[in-house]
Amino acid sequence: MSLLPVEEAQARLLAMASPLPACPAPLAEAAGRYLAEPLAAARDQPWTDLSAMDGYAVRHADMPGPWRVVGEMAAGAVPGRAPLGEGEAMRIFTGAPLPPGADTVVVQEDVHVDGTLVRLTGEGPGGRGRHVRPRASDFAQGATLLPAGIRLGPAQVALAALAGYGAMPLGGRPRISILSTGSELVPPGAPCSPGRLPASNGVMLRAMAEGAGATVAGETLVPDDLGLLTQALRHAAEADEAHVIVTSGGASVGDHDLVRPALEAAGGSIDFWRIAMRPGKPLIVGRIGGAILLGLPGNPVSAMVTGALFLLPLVRHLAGAAEPLPRTRDAMLAVDMPAVGGRTDFVRATVAGETVTPIAFQDSAAMHAAARANALIVRPADSPASRAGEKAPILDWPALGLAG
Ligand SMILES: Nc1nc2c(c(=O)[nH]1)N[C@H]1C(S)=C(S)[C@@H](COP(=O)(O)OP(=O)(O)OC[C@H]3O[C@@H](n4cnc5c(N)ncnc54)[C@H](O)[C@@H]3O)O[C@H]1N2
Numbered sequence: 506m507s508l509l510p511v512e513e514a515q516a517r518l519l520a521m522a523s524p525l526p527a528c529p530a531p532l533a534e535a536a537g538r539y540l541a542e543p544l545a546a547a548r549d550q551p552w553t554d555l556s557a558m559d560g561y562a563v564r565h566a567d568m569p570g571p572w573r574v575v576g577e578m579a580a581g582a583v584p585g586r587a588p589l590g591e592g593e594a595m596r597i598f599t600g601a602p603l604p605p606g607a608d609t610v611v612v613q614e615d616v617h618v619d620g621t622l623v624r625l626t627g628e629g630p631g632g633r634g635r636h637v638r639p640r641a642s643d644f645a646q647g648a649t650l651l652p653a654g655i656r657l658g659p660a661q662v663a664l665a666a667l668a669g670y671g672a673m674p675l676g677g678r679p680r681i682s683i684l685s686t687g688s689e690l691v692p693p694g695a696p697c698s699p700g701r702l703p704a705s706n707g708v709m710l711r712a713m714a715e716g717a718g719a720t721v722a723g724e725t726l727v728p729d730d731l732g733l734l735t736q737a738l739r740h741a742a743e744a745d746e747a748h749v750i751v752t753s754g755g756a757s758v759g760d761h762d763l764v765r766p767a768l769e770a771a772g773g774s775i776d777f778w779r780i781a782m783r784p785g786k787p788l789i790v791g792r793i794g795g796a797i798l799l800g801l802p803g804n805p806v807s808a809m810v811t812g813a814l815f816l817l818p819l820v821r822h823l824a825g826a827a828e829p830l831p832r833t834r835d836a837m838l839a840v841d842m843p844a845v846g847g848r849t850d851f852v853r854a855t856v857a858g859e860t861v862t863p864i865a866f867q868d869s870a871a872m873h874a875a876a877r878a879n880a881l882i883v884r885p886a887d888s889p890a891s892r893a894g895e896k897a898p899i900l901d902w903p904a905l906g907l908a909g
């Protein structure tokens with residue numbers, strides 16, 4: 506059975522599912538999720554010309570003063586209709602609307618005040634319009650502020666609030682169920698007798714998926730037993746109602762590698778198996794009930810890399826992301842790198858500025874080495890050797906969704 510190229514496998518996986526239905530949600534729940542429709546401003550910001558400083562609103566034509574103070578405006582005030590007359594000033598505070606006729610604000614540090622008379626002590630504000638935030642200078646009502654499919658962070662949530670919204674249409678939250686397979690596994694922190702191994706993939710995949718906006722409906726350790734694994738898969742599909750079931754381990758060709766037979770015994774089917782990538786070759790993709798099954802390899806680094814390149818794009822796609830796949834950028838290789846075989850190599854590396862350096866120990870079970878990395882160097886299958894100083898595509902941790 507030939508190995509599937511990585512890009513083809515990613516495209517086939519994403520084509521298996523449609524984004525979940527969108528629904529309106531309060532802004533407090535929006536960060537980390539995807540906007541389902543373009544966001545248009547429901548108001549002008551600012552709503553009128555506002556002062557950017559504490560001081561005195563004046564007519565620039567009256568420069569350099571002096572002025573007679575005829576009233577006061579604070580944020581929240583609404584200007585009256587009478588325009589400022591010649592030589593008149595309005596005491597004004599940051600965020601307050603300018604009275605009609607005023608076009609410039611003199612800051613209070615630049616004036617001497619004697620009763621109601623205000624004189625410049627310095628050079629004054631300079632040009633007309635100084636210290637004024639003109640109406641709609643940030644955005645105008647009706648303007649498209651955010652496109653559909655972007656991930657909302659704190660700044661976008663604040664923008665939505667200023668644009669007049671208390672809720673936004675958001676993509677759905679994918680539910681995932683995590684099954685860590687292997688009779689050798691014990692839960693993290695449990696006593697680890699000889700032959701046992703702390704299960705690390707479950708907590709890692711949970712952190713990755715939750716960071717991408719998924720909710721974890723179940724997280725279970727399952728021994729290498731066909732009956733128990735079959736039952737666990739059914740449970741994840743039916744009771745957890747998972748959109749995605751992600752297994753780790755048991756994906757390869759050994760006698761104890763049971764994910765494929767268990768999937769078939771549970772009534773599921775395999776769409777494809779084995780990808781031309783290193784690490785991560787044994788990846789399985791299938792379906793069971795309404796869920797997509799993603800069978801990741803057990804080696805911790807293989808699970809991390811396949812989780813970042815397959816699980817997270819699938820989560821983003823279901824959650825409504827316009828661009829679910831991570832984007833590469835170019836960096837300069839710090840060292841020579843050998844020719845690549847028939848599988849695309851995702852080399853764990855550290856990137857600093859524009860320079861990327863592979864980590865010396867590339868074992869797919871070596872989590873200590875992988876936890877020092879902050880990028881993968883992407884070396885496509887069958888590439889020739891590269892020299893230090895050449896450019897190479899990398900996927901850095903923020904692009905992959907692995908940044909802490
Ligand atoms: N004859 C062959 N052997 C192997 C092949 C192959 O093509 N032919 N592929 C190798 C590759 S590549 C990988 S990757 C591994 C992964 O295979 P599995 O998915 O079947 O993984 P397991 O054998 O179950 O486990 C591998 C390794 O990882 C440890 N493990 C498993 N689960 C966890 C977990 N949740 N947390 C931490 N560590 C875990 C497990 O104890 C094993 O040491 O197969 C190669 N073999």
Ligand code: MOO
Pocket residue numbers: 782783784785786787802804807869
């Ligand atoms: O693909 Mo395995 O993940 O090379 O170690």
